[in-house]
Amino acid sequence: MLLFIKSMRCGVLLLIYALLNSYSLFAQMNKIPQLPVSDNDRFTIIAHRGASAYAPENTHSAFRMAIEMKAEMIELDVLLSKDGIPVVIHDEKLKRTSSGKGKVHDYTLSELKKLDMGKWFSDAFKGEPFPTLEEVLSYTKNTIAVNIEIKTEAVTDNAFDGVVEKTLNVVRKAGVEDQVVFSSFDYRVMRHLEVLAPDMPKAILYEKRQSKRKLPSELVKEYKVDAFNCSYKQLSDKWVKDLTSHNIPFNIYTVDDESKMKELIQKGAAGIFSNKPDVLRRVVENL
Ligand code: G3P
Ligand code: CA
Numbered sequence: 001m002l003l004f005i006k007s008m009r010c011g012v013l014l015l016i017y018a019l020l021n022s023y024s025l026f027a028q029m030n031k032i033p034q035l036p037v038s039d040n041d042r043f044t045i046i047a048h049r050g051a052s053a054y055a056p057e058n059t060h061s062a063f064r065m066a067i068e069m070k071a072e073m074i075e076l077d078v079l080l081s082k083d084g085i086p087v088v089i090h091d092e093k094l095k096r097t098s099s100g101k102g103k104v105h106d107y108t109l110s111e112l113k114k115l116d117m118g119k120w121f122s123d124a125f126k127g128e129p130f131p132t133l134e135e136v137l138s139y140t141k142n143t144i145a146v147n148i149e150i151k152t153e154a155v156t157d158n159a160f161d162g163v164v165e166k167t168l169n170v171v172r173k174a175g176v177e178d179q180v181v182f183s184s185f186d187y188r189v190m191r192h193l194e195v196l197a198p199d200m201p202k203a204i205l206y207e208k209r210q211s212k213r214k215l216p217s218e219l220v221k222e223y224k225v226d227a228f229n230c231s232y233k234q235l236s237d238k239w240v241k242d243l244t245s246h247n248i249p250f251n252i253y254t255v256d257d258e259s260k261m262k263e264l265i266q267k268g269a270a271g272i273f274s275n276k277p278d279v280l281r282r283v284v285e286n287l
Pocket of ligand 1 (some may be wrong): 048075076090151183205229253254273
């Protein structure tokens with residue numbers, strides 16, 4: 001009898017262990033940001049760098065346009081100014097998307113504020129200011145969720161006092177912890193978040209060298225992230241099978257083509273990053 005009870009107990013413990021290790025249970029615990037605007041279809045319309053097909057990328061105009069187009073999330077890129085302020089811009093160098101030259105990190109915020117961020121796109125956006133993350137979060141709060149991508153160029157080995165901690169401070173000050181998701185191609189960011197804000201939703205942006213031939217589900221488990229993001233060019237059928245069988249949400253960038261959008265939604269994408277959130281919304285509404 002004693003032996004029977006002992007083996008039953010052992011069986012129950014083994015079952016609990018197996019359940020705790022199963023990806024599907026893990027996936028159900030994935031943290032997702034609140035979507036202040038949502039059509040509740042479990043799919044997220046993400047405006048890539050704002051509505052960047054129609055306004056200069058990563059600017060207030062592009063973000064406001066995305067809000068008007070009823071995107072459910074905006075995606076933006078964060079680097080640090082010389083004086084350590086999280087600013088919103090994609091490239092490390094200023095040349096492509098501003099009136100400046102040189103590296104973002106070599107200018108203080110007040111110097112960056114003198115640049116024109118819109119004229120390169122068109123004269124209609126002349127005078128567009130250099131946005132800080134704090135400014136953007138002041139109007140996204142309770143209006144739209146934000147995917148904050150930490151750019152590799154700003155990341156250092158130390159979790160403390162770097163770009164991740166400074167960005168977290170801005171997010172906390174704005175009171176939008178439940179409306180943002182962090183992402184990065186630099187996997188050190190996942191480790192830094194684990195230390196500094198373990199409850200913050202985070203997505204890994206697939207990067208080949210750091211991934212060492214691992215499957216998406218293996219990366220998600222290893223880096224304790226809530227979602228897997230990659231380019232539509234990288235998403236193979238093998239990956240789709242791996243992700244869907246483990247209930248891992250996957251978000252795909254950057255898709256402006258309607259038929260590609262439909263194809264990815266049918267494959268089970270949780271979200272798509274598009275420069276044309278209006279087109280993506282139309283596709284979603286007409287599926
Ligand atoms: O987060 C998706 C996408 O923005 C990643 O690529 O180069 O546009 O930052 P990139
Ligand atoms: Ca980005």
